[in-house]
Amino acid sequence: MxxxxxxxxxxxxxxxxxxxxxxxxxxxxxxxxxxxxxxxxxxxxxxxxxxxxxxxxxTTREQILDIKPQNVITRDNVYVEVDGVVNWRIMDMEKSFYKIDDIQIALANLATVELRSSLAERTLEQVNASRNEMNKSLLQALNDASKEWGIEIIRVDIQSITPPESVQKSLAEQNAAVMRKRAAITAAEGEQEAAIKRAQATKTSMQILAEALRTNPESKEILKYLVAQEQVEASQKLSASNNAKIVFLNPGVNAEAYSQMIGDLGAEEISHNHSNTNPGENGSATA
Incomplete structure (x- = not known):
């Protein structure tokens, strides 16, 4: 038993x-x-x-490797502190065990080397402007270098790029200068557009006034009154100033000059409109 x-x-x-x-x-x-x-x-x-x-x-599930902060020098000799993460997974368990001694350490060292190499090829400005491009290039480089290890690199993400404090201050001043320049350009363009519109409005009002003066028999008297009124207001403003000087103006002379100028403008406008509205008559006369 x-x-x-x-x-x-x-x-x-x-x-x-x-x-x-x-x-x-x-x-x-x-x-x-x-x-x-x-x-x-x-x-x-x-x-x-x-x-x-x-x-x-x-596990064959996706794993995350944290790249510890690294002091890296860029192409323009600026030291920056960089860290990131690598998402990866084992695709061939046999290769990952027999081809490499410690896959975690090997991948961390490889990611650090590729990160340093990528930043050394770029200036600090390029690094800040092309982070997505760097992530893609690192992803490709890590996959190419580790293809014999039986793993797949899924994603690489550079989390932070921190230059020294002095460089950060310089970058902030540079960005502020760029913003001021853009604001000045925008203001200048706005002023230019406003000046053009004011000129167009002045031209239109002069044309309307010229037409009114041409058709109104009392136009000269009206113009003299308007000029005199403007001169009175101008004199009041001058008298209110500490540096005011007494200036005597002849409204009649100014009115006649303005009337002549406006009349010339009106005649030019009427001639232009007549030539545009009667092209056939001109052609018949020539014939």
């Missing part, structure tokens, strides 16, 4: 020793007598006790 119990216990122990449960999202590697034998998938697996041994079990 005792031998039977012993055999049963041995069989139970053998069965328990041969059963291996692999969690979902993981894989395991089995060696037989020191050589790679096979891969265990998620679920219940069986191995041969004493002959087989599970040498590695790891």
């Amino acid at each position: 005792e031998p039977v119990i012993a055999i049963v216990l041995v069989l139970i122990g053998y069965a328990l020793g041969s059963a291996k449960l692999i969690n979902e999202g993981n894989e395991a590697l089995v060696e037989r007598l020191g050589r790679y034998h096979r891969k265990l998938r998620p679920g219940l697996n069986f191995i041969v006790p004493l002959l087989d041994s599970v040498v590695m079990e790891d």
Whole structure:
């Protein structure tokens, strides 16, 4: 009876020793007598006790590698502190175990080297302006360098690029100068547009006034009154000034000059309109 119990216990122990449960999202590697034998998938697996041994079990899910802050020098000799993260996952468990000693350390060192190399090729201004481009180039470089390790680099993200405080102050002053320049350009363009509109409005009002003076028999008297009124207002403003000087103006002379100027403008406008509205008559006369 005792031998039977012993055999049963041995069989139970053998069965328990041969059963291996692999969690979902993981894989395991089995060696037989020191050589790679096979891969265990998620679920219940069986191995041969004493002959087989599970040498590695790891996840095939996406993992995150945090790149510690690094002091890096750019192409224009500016020292910056850079850090980032790398998202990766194991695609071939066998390669990741047998091709490289410690995949985490190897990937961290590789990411640091590629990051330093990428920043050394760019100036600080280019680094700040092309972060997305740098992320893409780092992603490609890491995938090319680690393709024999059985892993895939999913995403690279440079989180921060911090130059020295003196450089930050200089950049802030430069940005402020650029903003002031843009504001000055915008103001100048606005003033130019306003001046053009004022000139157009003045021209239109002069044309209307010329037409009114041409058709109104009392136009000269009206113009003299308007000029005199403007001169009275101007004199009042001058008298209110500490540096005011007495100036005597002849409204009649000014009115006649204005009337002549406006009349010339009106005649020019009427001649222009006449030539535009009667092209056929001119053609018949020529013929």
